[in-house]
Each structure stands twice: as C-alpha cells, then as structure tokens.
Amino acid sequence: MSAFDLSEDQQDCLQELINVAMGQASDQLARYLNTFVYLKVPSIEQVKSDQLFDSGHQNLEAIAVVSQGFFGYEGIRGEALLMYQPQDSHRLADLLGYEDDEMSFDEQIIDLSSILTTTFLNVFASQIDNQMSYSAPRLISANQGMVSEHLTQQAFNWDLALKVRISYQVTDYSFNCDMVLLIPEEAIINIKTVIDRILEDF
Amino acid sequence: MSTNVLICDDSNLARKQVLRSLPESLSSDAQLATNGEEALAILRNQNIDVLFLDLTMPVIDGLGVLQAMQDESIELPVFVISADIQPEMQSRVLNLGAKAFLRKPVQLETLNENLKLHGIL
Amino acid sequence: MLDEFCLDISNRLNTGILFLDCDYNIIMWNRFLEVHANKNDNDVIGKSVFSIFPELPRKWFERKLSSVIQLKTQSFCGWEQRHHLFELFHSRPITTDSHFMAQNCTFLPVEISGELEGICILIEDVTDVCHYQNQLNKALEELALSNRIDGLTQTFNRKHWEECLAKEFSRARRHQHDLALVMLDLDHFKLLNDTFGHQGGDLVLVETAKAVTKLLRMGDLFGRYGGEEFAVILPNTNLAGAEEVAERIRQSIAKNTIRYQDRTISVTASIGVATIDSIDTRYEDLISNADIALYEAKAKGRNRVCLAKETLLA
Numbered sequence: 001m002s003a004f005d006l007s008e009d010q011q012d013c014l015q016e017l018i019n020v021a022m023g024q025a026s027d028q029l030a031r032y033l034n035t036f037v038y039l040k041v042p043s044i045e046q047v048k049s050d051q052l053f054d055s056g057h058q059n060l061e062a063i064a065v066v067s068q069g070f071f072g073y074e075g076i077r078g079e080a081l082l083m084y085q086p087q088d089s090h091r092l093a094d095l096l097g098y099e100d101d102e103m104s105f106d107e108q109i110i111d112l113s114s115i116l117t118t119t120f121l122n123v124f125a126s127q128i129d130n131q132m133s134y135s136a137p138r139l140i141s142a143n144q145g146m147v148s149e150h151l152t153q154q155a156f157n158w159d160l161a162l163k164v165r166i167s168y169q170v171t172d173y174s175f176n177c178d179m180v181l182l183i184p185e186e187a188i189i190n191i192k193t194v195i196d197r198i199l200e201d202f
Numbered sequence: 203m204s205t206n207v208l209i210c211d212d213s214n215l216a217r218k219q220v221l222r223s224l225p226e227s228l229s230s231d232a233q234l235a236t237n238g239e240e241a242l243a244i245l246r247n248q249n250i251d252v253l254f255l256d257l258t259m260p261v262i263d264g265l266g267v268l269q270a271m272q273d274e275s276i277e278l279p280v281f282v283i284s285a286d287i288q289p290e291m292q293s294r295v296l297n298l299g300a301k302a303f304l305r306k307p308v309q310l311e312t313l314n315e316n317l318k319l320h321g322i323l
Numbered sequence: 324m325l326d327e328f329c330l331d332i333s334n335r336l337n338t339g340i341l342f343l344d345c346d347y348n349i350i351m352w353n354r355f356l357e358v359h360a361n362k363n364d365n366d367v368i369g370k371s372v373f374s375i376f377p378e379l380p381r382k383w384f385e386r387k388l389s390s391v392i393q394l395k396t397q398s399f400c401g402w403e404q405r406h407h408l409f410e411l412f413h414s415r416p417i418t419t420d421s422h423f424m425a426q427n428c429t430f431l432p433v434e435i436s437g438e439l440e441g442i443c444i445l446i447e448d449v450t451d452v453c454h455y456q457n458q459l460n461k462a463l464e465e466l467a468l469s470n471r472i473d474g475l476t477q478t479f480n481r482k483h484w485e486e487c488l489a490k491e492f493s494r495a496r497r498h499q500h501d502l503a504l505v506m507l508d509l510d511h512f513k514l515l516n517d518t519f520g521h522q523g524g525d526l527v528l529v530e531t532a533k534a535v536t537k538l539l540r541m542g543d544l545f546g547r548y549g550g551e552e553f554a555v556i557l558p559n560t561n562l563a564g565a566e567e568v569a570e571r572i573r574q575s576i577a578k579n580t581i582r583y584q585d586r587t588i589s590v591t592a593s594i595g596v597a598t599i600d601s602i603d604t605r606y607e608d609l610i611s612n613a614d615i616a617l618y619e620a621k622a623k624g625r626n627r628v629c630l631a632k633e634t635l636l637a
C-alpha cells in the first residue's frame with residue numbers, strides 16, 4: 001500500500017463528495033442548458049500513471065481532450081482532462097445554445113469542458129471549505145499520441161489519477177465524456193488530510 | 203413507544219450524516235441499508251415508521267424503492283435525501299409519494315424542521 | 324490608502340481589466356485598455372460595451388456572459404480559437420504580422436456578499452506567443468515535409484512512400500477497392516553514370532521524376548524506391564488501367580531528351596505492374612509481385628511493361 005492509496009472509509013467519503021458535486025453541477029448544467037440531465041452513478045476509479053489508457057478507451061484513434069489546471073488552498077491542485085469521443089460531439093453547438101456558424105468545433109468542446117470542470121470542482125471545493133482557481137482550458141489534440149506526449153511532459157509528476165466517468169444524458173440528445181482528474185502525490189496526501197478531518201467529525 | 207427508523211444509502215458517510223442529524227430518540231435503534239434491495243427486504247418484514255432514502259444507488263435505486271412501495275402498498279413517510287437536485291427529479295420523487303426532498307449534504311436544522319412538519323417529531 | 328495602491332497597480336498592469344455590469348455597460352477599465360483602444364475614459368464609462376467595441380460578436384458574447392452570470396463560474400476565450408475579441412492596437416506592429424493584439428480573455432463573475440455585481444474581463448496581450456507559435460508551426464510543417472521528401476527528385480522518399488502504401492493497402496482491403504502498383508527502373512543507369520558522370524545521372528533522375536509526375540492523377544502516390552528505381556501507387560485502379568498508365572510513363576520517359584552540358588541524354592525504363600488480389604495478405608507481397616514483373620521486363624529486353632501474373636504467385 002503506497003502513500004496515496006485510500007482506505008475504504010476514505011474512498012467512501014471521496015465518492016460521496018463527488019456524488020454531491022456531480023449532482024449540483026448537473027443541476028446547474030440542466031438549468032443553464034434548459035433541459036433535464038439523466039444522472040447515472042458516476043464511476044470513480046483510481047488509475048496509476050501507466051494505466052490511464054489501458055481500459056475504457058478502445059477507440060483511442062480519434063479522441064478530443066481538453067485540459068484545465070485547478071488550484072485550491074491547502075495544496076489541493078491538479079489538472080482536469082475531459083475526454084470526448086468525436087461522434088458524441090457534432091451537436092454540441094445546439095446543446096450549448098450557440099448558432100452553428102458562431103463557433104468552431106474546438107471552441108465548443110473547450111467551452112463545454114470549462115463549464116463541466118468548473119461547476120463540478122466549485123461544488124467539490126465548497127464541501128471541503130476550499131475554493132478553486134483555474135487556468136485557461138486548452139485543447140490538447142485530437143489524437144491519443146499527443147495526449148500521451150502531453151502527459152509525459154506534465155509540469156508535475158502525477159502518480160495517481162482519479163478517473164470520474166460522467167455520463168450526461170440530455171432529454172433529446174446524449175453524450176458521454178470522461179473527466180479525469182490528474183493529481184500529484186503531494187496533493188493526494190493533502191486531500192487525504194481533508195478527508196480524514198471530515199471522517200473524524202463522525 | 204419508540205420510532206423505527208431505516209436509513210438507506212450506499213455511502214457510509216452519508217448514512218452517518220443522517221444518523222448524527224437525527225435526535226437521539228430516532229437514531230439510537232436506526233437500521234441501515236446500503237441499496238434499494240436491502241431496504242425493500244427490511245420494509246417487507248419489519249415495522250418501519252420512517253425511511254430516509256438516497257436516489258442514486260446500485261442494484262435498486264431510490265426511484266425503484268418508491269415505485270415498489272407504491273406497488274406493494276407499503277405506506278410510511280419517506281424522506282428522500284439526494285445529490286440529484288434537479289427540479290424535475292424532485293417533482294418525480296414527490297409524485298411517487300415521498301414526504302419531502304432534502305438536498306445532500308443533509309443539514310441538521312433542515313432535517314428536523316421537516317420531521318416536525320410531517321409530525322414525526 | 325490600500326484602494327489607491329490597488330488602483331495604481333491596476334493602471335500599471337500589462338493586462339486589460341474591463342468591468343461590466345449585468346447589462347453589459349462599462350463600469351470601469353484600466354489604463355492598459357484606455358491606451359490600447361485609444362479612447363478617452365470619459366467617452367467610455369457608463370456606455371454599452373457593444374457601442375465602444377462594435378466589433379464584438381454580439382450574440383456569442385451575450386451567450387458567453389450569460390454562462391458566467393448564471394453558473395457563477397469563470398469562462399475563457401483563447402487566441403487559438405479566436406485571435407482577438409477586442410480590436411486593440413499592440414506594441415509590435417512592425418515585428419509581427421498581426422494587425423490587432425492577439426488575446427487571451429478571462430471572464431470572471433464578480434460577487435459581493437453572494438450577489439452578482441457584474442463581470443470582470445481580463446484581457447492579456449499574447450501577440451508574441453501567437454507570433455512565435457505560428458512560426459513554430461510553419462517550421463514544424465516544413466520539417467515534416469522534408470521528412471517525407473527525397474531531396475534530389477522531390478518525390479516521396481522510400482520510408483514515407485511505404486507508409487502510404489501500407490495505408491492504401493489496408494484501405495483497399497477494407498473497402499474492397501482496386502489498388503495497383505507500378506514499379507519502374509531506369510535501364511543501363513550505371514552505364515549512363517559512367518558516361519555522363521554522377522551529375523548527369525542525377526539530372527536524369529530529376530527530369531524523369533518530373534516527366535512521370537506530369538502523368539499522374541491527384542491521389543496517385545509517387546516515390547523514389549531506390550537508386551534509379553521509382554514506384555507509383557494507383558488507388559482505385561485495376562490491372563488494365565494501371566497497364567495504360569505504365570505504358571504512358573514508359574513512352575514519356577523514352578521520348579524525353581535531356582540536355583546536359585551541350586549533350587543529349589536519352590533513357591528508357593523497364594516497368595512492372597501488379598494489383599491487389601485475394602492472395603495478397605500484406606502490402607509487401609504487392610511490392611514483390613511488381614518487382615517480379617519488373618525483372619521480367621528487364622529479361623525480355625528492357626524498355627517495356629510487364630504485368631504480374633496470378634501464376635507467378637504460387
């Protein structure tokens with residue numbers, strides 16, 4: 001067991017924090033998009049750096065990935081990656097409420113990613129009495145080679161990724177995307193401290 | 203006469219959050235279930251007076267529990283405590299007979315107000 | 324005291340600060356914007372942002388700001404997607420090719436005790452970044468091109484040509500399309516080199532490549548396979564079609580007279596043609612079938628086209 005493995009209680013606590021954040025983020029998203037979002041239980045997985053692409057992404061050839069850094073108090077920081085399958089993305093402009101010719105595809109997924117990431121992490125942070133700042137979202141690329149390259153050139157050495165699979169299904173239209181939170185080891189230890197504080201309360 | 207309480211949530215933390223928000227008289231003998239199936243088994247075989255129910259759960263979710271209770275005429279006050287706070291979800295839950303919808307993480311004051319409002323306290 | 328200090332700093336920042344109320348009126352801006360927009364403070368404060376910056380894409384802008392207001396979360400707009408939102412002058416008009424300042428814009432909700440008061444837009448000058456990134460992209464493109472091209476003949480080099488063949492081969496397999504391969508080798512090239520020197524030989528290679536290129540369609544892939552050996556991939560082409568192309572290539576090379584140091588060089592080519600068939604499981608098989616036909620053309624007296632036969636495959 002390494003320093004960043006979570007105990008059963010810690011895992012449970014994190015799962016609940018994420019559930020609540022997901023719920024509120026979806027509610028905001030549903031109001032903003034003026035639609036109903038069918039929420040599924042988000043699957044949360046811890047992934048080691050070398051396993052990120054092992055499972056769940058058979059169709060890696062053509063994937064769009066948007067990256068956005070986040071920074072909070074108490075050393076909680078990392079990078080959120082939103083990964084899309086392109087077949088899900090052709091009606092994003094519709095969903096976001098922009099005219100077709102107002103926005104390029106790149107801009108659409110950057111906009112949507114930023115909304116998903118910031119609404120989710122804002123609620124997550126507020127539950128642990130924290131507050132997040134964000135860097136500008138960037139489209140890394142549309143192919144997996146570039147993504148792997150990006151991950152190896154990370155500013156920090158991340159050891160564990162928290163992979164939160166979000167599936168947003170909107171009334172007349174569905175799309176899936178994975179949100180992957182890459183968190184460096186020191187930040188994981190900081191998160192564990194916060195979780196332990198919550199658990200001590202009970 | 204004591205009140206029999208059942209708390210159904212897949213998260214240990216969430217169950218504890220409910221437990222500690224309840225007055226001693228309700229929490230001391232409360233039973234716990236970790237999914238809808240477990241909850242229904244208890245509801246069918248025991249006299250439960252009040253149910254605190256999560257929505258997003260494995261096996262059978264909260265909506266499934268409410269539907270089964272309606273189908274089997276199991277009648278008791280249900281308080282839904284969920285993170286899925288979209289207005290449409292709230293109205294669905296209330297249409298299925300829940301007394302109230304409370305957002306997670308549950309607050310002690312809100313829970314007690316609702317218990318008083320519905321005559322549990 | 325602290326207010327004055329903040330005001331002073333905001334006016335010295337190299338970032339634009341634009342503060343709007345929820346009806347898009349300008350409440351405040353800093354000196355950076357005043358200078359770069361070249362507009363007077365008094366004409367701007369209290370006015371609609373759309374009247375001061377009529378270049379803004381209004382519907383897009385309103386939708387963007389509505390997400391900031393409604394979700395109370397920040398939003399971005401980067402130069403890679405939109406070079407600029409505001410038409411601002413920048414300080415490097417001579418050394419870069421942008422007319423207006425390239426910008427990264429951040430839209431921040433401004434809340435005072437939980438109530439949304441307005442939106443703060445931060446505008447960063449990234450003209451330099453944009454300029455260097457574009458130069459880098461150009462250099463990378465050129466590098467990628469030079470990785471694919473044979474320096475002498477300007478046709479695809481062997482490595483890239485084989486990658487193309489591998490792709491075309493699997494595409495043809497998948498969609499059950501025709502695919503033909505033409506391989507040609509210049510006749511008696513060693514003798515030609517001995518007679519005219521290597522520079523003469525190089526010129527023949529260059530001129531032959533030019534002559535062949537003229538005969539090809541879009542989508543045909545022409546590469547230098549080895550010393551004096553060239554190869555052409557013909558997608559969606561059957562054996563008869565490929566034979567026709569090969570024959571035209573042969574004639575064109577034979578007719579081509581090349582002037583070198585007041586002398587005339589003539590050259591001929593032997594050509595082998597093969598097409599994809601059910602037995603070929605790998606693209607390498609296609610190459611070796613064409614190669615066998617090419618050697619047959621050499622053996623039969625050169626300056627001719629031979630077709631690969633099914634029987635040769637057994």
